[in-house]
Amino acid sequence: MGNQGTAPAEEAGRDQPQIAAPLPGVVVTGASGRMGQMLVRAVLDSDACRLVAALVRPGHPWVGMDVGAAMGGVPVGVPVTDDAVSAIARAQAILDFTAPEASLATATLAAQARAVHVIGTTGFTAEQLARLRPAARHAPIIRAGNMSLGVNLLAALTRKVAAALGTAWDIEIVEAHHRMKVDAPSGTALMLGEAAAEGRGDSLADLRTPARDGMTGARAAGSIGFASVRGGDVVGEHDVIFATEGERVVLRHLATDRAIFARGALRAALWGQDKGPGEYDVADVLGI
Numbered sequence: 001m002g003n004q005g006t007a008p009a010e011e012a013g014r015d016q017p018q019i020a021a022p023l024p025g026v027v028v029t030g031a032s033g034r035m036g037q038m039l040v041r042a043v044l045d046s047d048a049c050r051l052v053a054a055l056v057r058p059g060h061p062w063v064g065m066d067v068g069a070a071m072g073g074v075p076v077g078v079p080v081t082d083d084a085v086s087a088i089a090r091a092q093a094i095l096d097f098t099a100p101e102a103s104l105a106t107a108t109l110a111a112q113a114r115a116v117h118v119i120g121t122t123g124f125t126a127e128q129l130a131r132l133r134p135a136a137r138h139a140p141i142i143r144a145g146n147m148s149l150g151v152n153l154l155a156a157l158t159r160k161v162a163a164a165l166g167t168a169w170d171i172e173i174v175e176a177h178h179r180m181k182v183d184a185p186s187g188t189a190l191m192l193g194e195a196a197a198e199g200r201g202d203s204l205a206d207l208r209t210p211a212r213d214g215m216t217g218a219r220a221a222g223s224i225g226f227a228s229v230r231g232g233d234v235v236g237e238h239d240v241i242f243a244t245e246g247e248r249v250v251l252r253h254l255a256t257d258r259a260i261f262a263r264g265a266l267r268a269a270l271w272g273q274d275k276g277p278g279e280y281d282v283a284d285v286l287g288i
């Protein structure tokens, strides 16, 4: 495993002694979670940053343990902590895949520390998203319902196809996830729905069809519908279906490894190091 604790000194220039800039210090919140553990591994494996803290909920059984050992591997020299204030005060970036209220609390501390806050958490209400905004006046917030390269490319394609096909083509988004997922539709599905709505020059708030159950009546022209499947260990699958008389176009992304989300989050954290306060997404990071 790569860097943790303090940054290594780098080779000085030929004649002039130089002081190497320290590698950005990263805090992973929700470090015991499915994504939290992926993120801890991604940071430890990276040569471009160092893990300064693995943060968990107050009183979590992992507190005080070495995070490598807690995850079932070898010790890595970073203890698990539940002291968010002092952990985040030492961070240049925070990787946060937790729950909406936890991410809101973290945003306040990230703003105080002027640290880049990468938020992968999904399931925010519109009111919760509005509460994130003040923190972005003090530090960069990079938030996306899906941090993978493939899904962000799919969102760009969805926007283009929706613009090209027009309202004679119905748009439905179908997503599947593991049995433990707590929010629906997925953050990715909503992201793809927003891209489709933008392609049609509108917003998802205007076009979204409520979940169907019972006597729904016929489909409203121009609307965007969502369906969610939950079961087993599905990492994440998304279809954007464009359906019209006699034909369908289906754009699909299949995630088979959560490492894609962790890699995307880390890339975002490093990209954000020289950015000013504000709200960004992964399309900004990728320049697409």
Ligand SMILES: NC(=O)C1=CN([C@@H]2O[C@H](COP(=O)(O)OP(=O)(O)OC[C@H]3O[C@@H](n4cnc5c(N)ncnc54)[C@H](OP(=O)(O)O)[C@@H]3O)[C@@H](O)[C@H]2O)C=CC1
Pocket (backbone or CB within 6 Å): 029, 030, 031, 032, 033, 034, 035, 036, 056, 057, 058, 060, 097, 098, 099, 101, 102, 119, 120, 121, 122, 123, 144, 145, 146, 147, 148, 187, 261
């Ligand atoms: N944007 C993206 O690319 C992706 C986003 N996600 C999103 O990331 C989030 C986490 O997913 P996943 O890792 O599968 O979920 P898990 O339930 O496995 O992990 C969530 C973690 O957050 C912690 N947590 C939850 N609530 C709080 C709280 N109020 N205070 C402190 N800690 C808290 C949990 O701690 P404890 O166990 O102690 O409750 C746990 O460590 C979800 O919103 C999911 O949709 C997931 C994958 C990719």
Ligand SMILES: O=C(O)C1=N[C@H](C(=O)O)C[C@H](O)C1
Pocket (backbone or CB within 6 Å): 122, 145, 146, 177, 181, 185, 186, 187, 188, 189, 235, 236, 237
């Ligand atoms: O909860 C998950 O697992 C995932 N959540 C994100 C979402 O809500 O879209 C991203 C990914 O699909 C996995």
